[in-house]
Amino acid sequence: MRRAALVILVLIVACGGNPTASRSPSPSPSGEQSPIASPTSGAASLVHCTATVPAGDNLVIGTVVGDPTVVVRDIQDPAHARNLCHFDADAQSPSFVSGTRVAYETAGNEIVTADLAGGATTILATYSSGFDSGQYAFSPDGKSVTYLDNNAWRLAGPSGNRVLATLPAAPGRGISPTADDSFLAFSPDGLYIAYFQTFHVGGTGETAPDQIRRASDGKLVYSTSGMTMAVWASVPSRLFFHAETGGGGIKRWDPSSGVTSMASVLWIRPRASPDGRWIAGTVRGSTGVGNVSFYSVQGDSVTASTPAGRSNPRFLSNDLVWYSGERACTTCFGGQPTPTGVTYIYSIAGASEVTSRLSSVSDAWPHTTAPAL
Numbered sequence: 001m002r003r004a005a006l007v008i009l010v011l012i013v014a015c016g017g018n019p020t021a022s023r024s025p026s027p028s029p030s031g032e033q034s035p036i037a038s039p040t041s042g043a044a045s046l047v048h049c050t051a052t053v054p055a056g057d058n059l060v061i062g063t064v065v066g067d068p069t070v071v072v073r074d075i076q077d078p079a080h081a082r083n084l085c086h087f088d089a090d091a092q093s094p095s096f097v098s099g100t101r102v103a104y105e106t107a108g109n110e111i112v113t114a115d116l117a118g119g120a121t122t123i124l125a126t127y128s129s130g131f132d133s134g135q136y137a138f139s140p141d142g143k144s145v146t147y148l149d150n151n152a153w154r155l156a157g158p159s160g161n162r163v164l165a166t167l168p169a170a171p172g173r174g175i176s177p178t179a180d181d182s183f184l185a186f187s188p189d190g191l192y193i194a195y196f197q198t199f200h201v202g203g204t205g206e207t208a209p210d211q212i213r214r215a216s217d218g219k220l221v222y223s224t225s226g227m228t229m230a231v232w233a234s235v236p237s238r239l240f241f242h243a244e245t246g247g248g249g250i251k252r253w254d255p256s257s258g259v260t261s262m263a264s265v266l267w268i269r270p271r272a273s274p275d276g277r278w279i280a281g282t283v284r285g286s287t288g289v290g291n292v293s294f295y296s297v298q299g300d301s302v303t304a305s306t307p308a309g310r311s312n313p314r315f316l317s318n319d320l321v322w323y324s325g326e327r328a329c330t331t332c333f334g335g336q337p338t339p340t341g342v343t344y345i346y347s348i349a350g351a352s353e354v355t356s357r358l359s360s361v362s363d364a365w366p367h368t369t370a371p372a373l
Contacts, residue, residue: 043112045119047072047094047102049085053116058317059084061094061102062361065343070094070362072102072116075316078345081357085116093134096365097142105134111147125149125156131170132182132199139215140190140368148184153195153211155218164193164218167200167207177336178268178284179244183230187237188276188368191215192255194239196230212239212253222253233272233279234297235371240279242266250295263300267293273315274369278348280313280321289337292323294348306346306353311337314361318369321346322361 049072053059057076063069064083072085087094091104103113109129114121127134127149136147144157146164153165182197196210203209208223210230230241239253240262249264267281268290279295283305290311294304306323313323325340332338343360346353 039122039124041120041122043106043110043121043123045114045121046088046091046104046106046112047085047114047116048088048119049116051082051084053084053100055099057099059096059099059365060316060358060361061087061096061363063359065357065359073358078320093136093362095138095363096367097138099365101142103136103138103145105136109134111136111145125154125161132197135182135184137185137193139186140188144186144215146184146186146193146195151200153184155193155215162218164213165195165206165211165220167209168202170199177334179228179246181228181230181269185232186215187232187239188235188272189237192221192237192239194230194232196227196239196241198228198244201225210241221255222258224259227251229267229270229281231270231272231279231281232276234276237276238297240270240297263295263302265293265295265302267295269312270295271313271315272297273318274366275318275371276368277318277371278315280315280323282311282313287328288335289328290326292321292346294321304348304351306344309337309340310344314364316345316361316364319347319349321348322356322358 057074060073060075070087071083073081073083075081090107094102094104097103097113100116101113105111109127110123111125112121112123124145130150133148133150136145138145146155151167151169152163155164180198184195186193192212193215194212201209205223208225210224210227212222213220226244227241228244232239240250242250246266250262252260252262270279270281272279277297280292282290283293284290289308291308292306292310292313293302296303309326310323311326313321316322322345325342326337327340329338343356344353345356
């Protein structure tokens with residue numbers, strides 16, 4: 001879930017932060033931070049619920065305008081949305097594992113799951129300190145987690161904890177808000193894991209910066225380099241991405257047909273709808289200010305776009321998309337836009353937007369649904 005953290009880092013850089021200092025890896029701590037062999041229980045939960053989480057409801061992890069507390073919010077009825085749980089400040093990069101269980105990282109470099117009913121926790125893994133270290137993603141069934149431990153890409157699950165690949169160290173350098181990204185995720189059908197990124201570069205094959213591996217045995221099935229802004233979508237699962245330079249348009253990897261060239265779109269940090277029919281991403285024009293464009297997976301085309309001054313979309317459901325407002329900033333690093341502090345929710349079916357009470361969104365549940373829902 002550290003892709004969200006990367007977005008925050010990009011915003012810091014864009015608004016005048018020190019990009020080189022931000023990219024310098026921290027020294028690795030001593031051996032107690034190495035991955036644990038098997039899950040352990042007993043840690044105090046960092047999420048606390050004051051209401052029962054209804055089964056099957058549409059949920060969001062995020063913050064509400066005027067309150068920095070990260071909450072689990074029920075948005076099944078958007079007009080009567082309500083907070084059900086809240087996270088302690090020490091819970092970092094929270095996400096849903098299921099509709100009744102969440103995951104987060106701790107200040108002690110642990111990846112933890114916690115039940116929303118009763119608060120039982122499990123420490124699944126620990127990781128060393130370093131840039132992008134700790135980024136994680138869960139399989140759709142919640143039984144496996146893949147994560148980064150400094151330069152090692154790991155997979156932990158019922159069969160144990162093992163290294164999938166050891167990548168070149170990420171050198172200290174600046175960050176490009178429009179080209180750099182780190183994407184780590186299981187495919188929606190759970191059959192594959194993708195790690196596409198622009199920081200641990202220089203390797204090939206088993207150490208390539210962009211890889212797709214089989215989830216069952218970790219075997220490498222596709223690798224390349226120079227790609228960025230990846231996202232899983234469609235049923236069956238397919239991976240979409242484009243070149244760092246933006247040339248050549250969108251590429252689609254399919255497990256049966258390989259790589260195919262698709263529409264000419266240059267999106268930034270795209271997200272897919274739970275049913276896999278839509279991909280939403282920020283697109284920047286000549287002024288640098290973005291809008292959110294909606295790519296039809298079935299139609300291989302952009303069918304709708306928001307007004308200018310919108311970025312960082314997150315799907316709340318198959319129809320509703322949350323995003324933040326932005327405006328031009330001539331004093332920001334590289335002239336990048338800066339947030340306005342206003343956020344919106346867009347309806348794809350209604351082609352309309354309203355102002356949102358959610359000031360940030362980390363994750364939404366369900367992650368996947370049937371195409372017709």
